[in-house]
Amino acid sequence: MTADALRVGFIPLVDSAALLVAVDKGFAAHEGLAVELVREVSWSNVRDKLNIGLFDAAHLLAPLAIASSLGVGHVKMPLLAPFLLGFNGNAITVSPGLYDLLAAATDGNLADPNVSARALARVVADRRGKGRDPLTFGMTFPFSTHNYQIRYWMAAGGVDPDEDVRLVVLPPPYMVDSLASRQVDGFCVGAPWNSIAVELGIGRILHFGRDIVAHAPEKVLAVRAAWAANRADVLQRLLRALGRAALFINDPANLDDVAALLAAPQRVGVAPELIRATIEGRLRTALGGTPRVAPDYVMIGRDGAARPELLDAAWLYAQMVRWGQAPFSMESVAAAKACFRPDLYDSAVERSATLPDMPADRIGAFVGPPFHDDDVAGYLAALKMPPGHR
Amino acid sequence: MDPALKIVIVDENPVRAAILADGLREAGYTHVTRIEEMTSLLARIYELDPDVILIDLENPSRDVLAQMFQVSRAVKRPVAMFVDQSDSAAIEAAVDAGVSAYIVDGLKKERIKNILDLCISRFHAFARLKDELERAQTALSERKVIDRAKGILMKIRKISEADAYALLRRTAMNENKKIADLAQSVVTAAELLK
Structure with a gap:
């Protein structure tokens, strides 16, 4: 029997691990799949090549899969997300200069995002009073959790991310340079870029993404809906291989092996120690400091984290509406949910235990109304109220 | 327009x-x-x-x-x-x-x-x-390494240039290798044995 050939696109990030391990450890081959992994340089490329069929499947920003399905911001192409490649993994990093300003603007502990967000509001107001240029922050893509997390944090302190600061898209490889050259004062990006800024002494990690939103659906395996229908059997085998890869990654005995594999130049291409520290959630937040440890810093297929829940999709859509990227409609809520396919996941991957310590509403934002996917409109209305009235 | x-x-x-x-x-x-x-x-x-x-x-x-x-x-x-x-x-x-x-x-x-x-x-x-440029560059660097290997063989084996090339070609064929790859091995080996 000859193997089914698949082309799968990915961006060199730690949360592509399940995909890379599935291929490089032979789990895909075991399912009779000959997967060619194609490393890409931009999310726009990944989306376009998936859309026009150059890729059979891709590692994609979870909100971008939904935006594509809704036809928001680009050509409409119904995509399905039957596997969550990762939860969390981002961090907000600021320049040492901005960090000092924030520290001077509060008596509280900056590790608390409520405190840091209010401090940011004071710094922003002070700059405006002095007639200085607004602060500039980088994030990776309009339809990304990076964008939604940094906006969520700013808004909680009363800062309007569209009016009070400049929020710009920066490709991750340019983030650190831009912070060093003071083109930006801070950014929200995934691993390893926050750590690189810290080790160069040009940035301080202010918050892990999980401090803002405890459980943010980050990347998915995306396929075209039509492709999934035509090649249901191939998809099921690919999902099975990903499920096995996720189990492999989460066995601590394999961590060195996984880090070495991801470190290869044609894969993620950064030092294995950095990859290992990322998966373990062990990151230095300031140069010379002791690492902060958060086991949920990034979650790759752990404890059922790979199962895409309809609520995750609805929450991401609600963020799009909140920031004016998409109009609100009940049809769109349904269309966003239809993009996430736990049923396809269940048909291929054995269910593991549910996530321990799950936030009550599954999302776990640090402040603001709890999220209910059966009342997205009510959630959005509650977000509009001033912080004191929630 | x-x-x-x-x-x-x-x-x-x-x-x-x-x-x-x-x-x-x-x-x-x-x-x-x-x-x-x-x-x-x-x-x-x-x-x-x-x-x-x-x-x-x-x-x-x-x-x-x-x-x-x-x-x-x-x-x-x-x-x-x-x-x-x-x-x-x-x-x-x-x-x-x-x-x-x-x-x-x-x-x-x-x-x-x-x-x-x-x-x-x-x-x-x-x-x-x-593509053409890369092919031309590859061809050029292959020719250079074959010339060096020929020179090494001529010196060590005391044979003519034509014989050195024939030897490279025969050995490459026997080992199912490209002449350029074999020539590279000769050059590397010669450097190690210096």
Whole structure:
């Protein structure tokens, strides 16, 4: 029997691990799949090549899969997300200069995002009073959790991310340079870029993404809906291989092996120690400091984290509406949910235990109304109220 | 053809950008500007205020352009992608050639059809050129290493140049290797034994 050939696109990030391990450890081959992994340089490329069929499947920003399905911001192409490649993994990093300003603007502990967000509001107001240029922050893509997390944090302190600061898209490889050259004062990006800024002494990690939103659906395996229908059997085998890869990654005995594999130049291409520290959630937040440890810093297929829940999709859509990227409609809520396919996941991957310590509403934002996917409109209305009235 | 259209080329490869810019100027487009500095890309684009933006797909800054689709106060002129659902052949041809095009909202697609066609053919031409150059370079470096291996064999075995080449060729055939690869092994071995 000859193997089914698949082309799968990915961006060199730690949360592509399940995909890379599935291929490089032979789990895909075991399912009779000959997967060619194609490393890409931009999310726009990944989306376009998936859309026009150059890729059979891709590692994609979870909100971008939904935006594509809704036809928001680009050509409409119904995509399905039957596997969550990762939860969390981002961090907000600021320049040492901005960090000092924030520290001077509060008596509280900056590790608390409520405190840091209010401090940011004071710094922003002070700059405006002095007639200085607004602060500039980088994030990776309009339809990304990076964008939604940094906006969520700013808004909680009363800062309007569209009016009070400049929020710009920066490709991750340019983030650190831009912070060093003071083109930006801070950014929200995934691993390893926050750590690189810290080790160069040009940035301080202010918050892990999980401090803002405890459980943010980050990347998915995306396929075209039509492709999934035509090649249901191939998809099921690919999902099975990903499920096995996720189990492999989460066995601590394999961590060195996984880090070495991801470190290869044609894969993620950064030092294995950095990859290992990322998966373990062990990151230095300031140069010379002791690492902060958060086991949920990034979650790759752990404890059922790979199962895409309809609520995750609805929450991401609600963020799009909140920031004016998409109009609100009940049809769109349904269309966003239809993009996430736990049923396809269940048909291929054995269910593991549910996530321990799950936030009550599954999302776990640090402040603001709890999220209910059966009342997205009510959630959005509650977000509009001033912080004191929630 | 519409010579008044302002065209911006975003490409870090100077040769490819020049090939494309020349083609556009030959076709009569006079307002062609190349941006090579990526750190302030969006600011430069707003300053130039182009009607058409052409960007290569090897460029991570493509995602920066995604911001221009957003309806936000930071964005002055909304931008659309040249291709939509009805143009799947056009988008495929462009992606295949390694280029993507963006136009300002409201600009009729027919007006830039020939710009995109030209762009695609120039990108293909560049890829062919690069291919030929790489092949020529490989051939040249292979010839150099074969010459060195011949010289080593002539000296050590005290044989003629023709015999040295025949020996390399015979051994390569027997070992099912390329002559250049075998020659490289000879050179490496000779260096180790120095």
